[in-house]
Amino acid sequence: MRPNSVVIELTPKFEKAAKQALENTQLRRNMGKATQTIRAKRAAVVGELPDWQALREAGRAIKERTLRHLDHYLLQLEESVKRAGGHVHWARDASEANRIITNIVRVHQAREVIKIKSLTTDEIRLNKALKEAGITATETDLAELIIQLAGEHSSHILVPAIHKNRSEIRELFMRTLGVKELSDNPKDLAAAARAYLRHKFLTTPVAISGANFAIAESGTIGIVESEGNGRMCLTLPKVLISVMGIEKILPTWQDLEVFLQLLPRSSTGERMNPYTSFWTGVTRDDGPQEFHLVLLDNGRSQVLADEIGRQTLNCIRCSACLNICPVYERTGGHAYGSVYPGPIGAILTPQLVGVEHASSLPYASSLCGACYEVCPVKINIPEVLVHLRAKVVREKQDHGGLKGKLDPENLAMQAMSRMFSNRVAYEAAQRMGQKGQWPMVKDGYITSLPGLLGGWTAMRDLQALPQETFRDWWRKRKKQEEKASE
């Protein structure tokens, strides 16, 4: 069964959603400013490390080792967490995870839980499931709180409210938090959130988090954050529930020496994020006295089965690929219609939900390769994109019915494939092109093609076919050589 929860609504095609987003000039200004700032910060701190490439390679290799032996490491993690006094639950999909979590909260008769920002809980739409069970989940990360109060979806995996500017946030806080007077200074806005959440931190009995790392050998879970809302949730409540995708595991404590360098520098562009917490099961007299770890599959084992797509599970959710992507920078995150936007979303979402449910996402890229270059765990995103495009085409051919088979693009590509695989046909087509192109050529360029091909020339010119092809030239040269040697 494919999990559908990753996709926010049955996705409008990316092309359509992107067009709408591009018309929003405020959004483009906000996005442009934000991504430029964070790109510069990242470049500066990455530049400080002489061994950055060695760290990336080690990160990739550790992830590869983990994924190739995922069953082994998951069992080891389960054992370690239990030994340290924690409980381990397994969830095949979103609804199973939500059921497990809701039950734990119910056992403690809690009507309210506090949450640390977690993409995984967004993916399974936990807040909605809790609400249906009569439990209020309060997001405590500032950006998540903004999104929750506004009733919106996140547009960036690290800074979900990146699409909103300070005056929009000021208005929102005045309307929803009952603050009478408030400036739009970010410091004052942060102080308003502090005042609003303080009492909740001190009194709410159950917290829910994701997990950045889970160490198989020790059962230690790690959370990186900035504001201290994470530490509050991990330390003060009596009960802690952490949900993690099965791929978040690392074999050994030592492996953190790599990831604690890769993640903050790639993510927020800091040498180290303000706070990182590690805990191992339950510690007497310190922190929650009941700990539950929920291991979530929700489509990941299917990603694992694809040998090219597998590397997608290397992802540590840093968001460097979003910030560098020329497409994301202009459209923002909402156009992707997925919990995971940007280049990583374009490859992760179709694999989690099946290409047939997100067939436009693998095309949400110009294949420029910048995402691969910045990826701290060396996910070859362009390679996976092309691989998925092939799957989308195959899916249309196999399951698109007659409409799929008679699709003009499909017919054209099939004709092209026959032409390219036959020398005589290929050269005949070249000659036809040379002869037939003249009505469209102006000063050596074709600026407008007819019919469906017009899409290609809408944004760029095409160089006209030369009167002498490489093959012609080669043959001529060979003849001349033969003549000369005679």
Next chain:
Amino acid sequence: MSEAREAILARIRSALHDVPPSEQPQDSPVKRDYLTQGSTERAQLIERFTDRLVDYKAKVRHVSAEELAAAIAQSCAEHGVKRLVVPSDLPQSWWPSDVEILVDRDFSLSYDELDRSDGVLTACAIGVAQTGTIILDSGEAQGRRAISLVPDYHLCVVRADQIVDLVPEAVSNLRSAVLDHRRPITFISGPSATSDIELNRVEGVHGPRTLEVLIVVS
């Protein structure tokens, strides 16, 4: 065992059809040719640590062992600290006079008491020069996690010999605390901060809004 557990493990095993059954985890190579040991001189190390702390908006002062108690008292006075939380094993010689000391004896201080205090004084386990990070490992004179979190002002004492150069050195030093003692670990790099609004960094959200570090140099 649960049905879900067996199902997930079966899915994973069938997904890994390309991995030979004889392959062991260590057969999948991991080259660790990144830096694991710094080569910086101690004096420079302290300087870099200080520099990076200041860069992330922590306040830093260098003091000698003899000056420490006076420096603590001075810092508390400057920040208007009247009620100071301390872990029960913090040296009494560090306690500032003229300040009400709230000792977290047997972890007895309530969250409300912590919230109503003006600050907390702790030692630390490790300082990392490369990143300006202070690491608490729930060891000596550090107390439980809540006491260094709820108060709005954290005054932290770092001995110069606790400073290492690189992150891998720190991770390696923490190995026993995690694997043998299962102690909670907290990395602190500057005061709590957010960049959620237009990516402008604002210091001070939920964690202590002021972090002050006293480095004890000989």
